[in-house]
Amino acid sequence: MEKKSxxxxxxxxxxxxxxxxxxxxxxxxxxxxxxxxxAQADPPRPPATTQDTVEES
Known part of the structure; x- marks a missing residue:
């Protein structure tokens, strides 16, 4: 007897x-x-400067 799959x-x-x-x-x-x-290969960036927030007189 042969079984058929x-x-x-x-x-x-x-x-x-x-x-x-x-x-x-x-x-x-x-x-x-x-x-x-x-993303892992990018060097760490320096913190942003706050020159824009300094008020000019």
């Missing part, structure tokens, strides 16, 4: 929806990782 047919709409979900996850992952690298 039950294979359910997958519709084209379901497979495309899965691919879209995988693609969205990949884009989200890249969007979260790419901006983090340059």
């Amino acid at each position: 039950e294979r359910r047919p997958i519709t084209l709409a379901a497979s495309l929806a899965g691919l879209r979900l995988i693609g969205a996850g990949a884009v989200l992952g890249l969007a979260l990782t790419v901006p983090a690298a340059p």
Whole structure:
């Protein structure tokens, strides 16, 4: 006796929806990782001067 593996047919709409979900996850992952690298590489900025708030007489 041979057992046949039950294979359910997958519709084209379901497979495309899965691919879209995988693609969205990949884009989200890249969007979260790419901006983090340059932000850490920036040197610390000196505090802003307060020349604009000094009143001139």
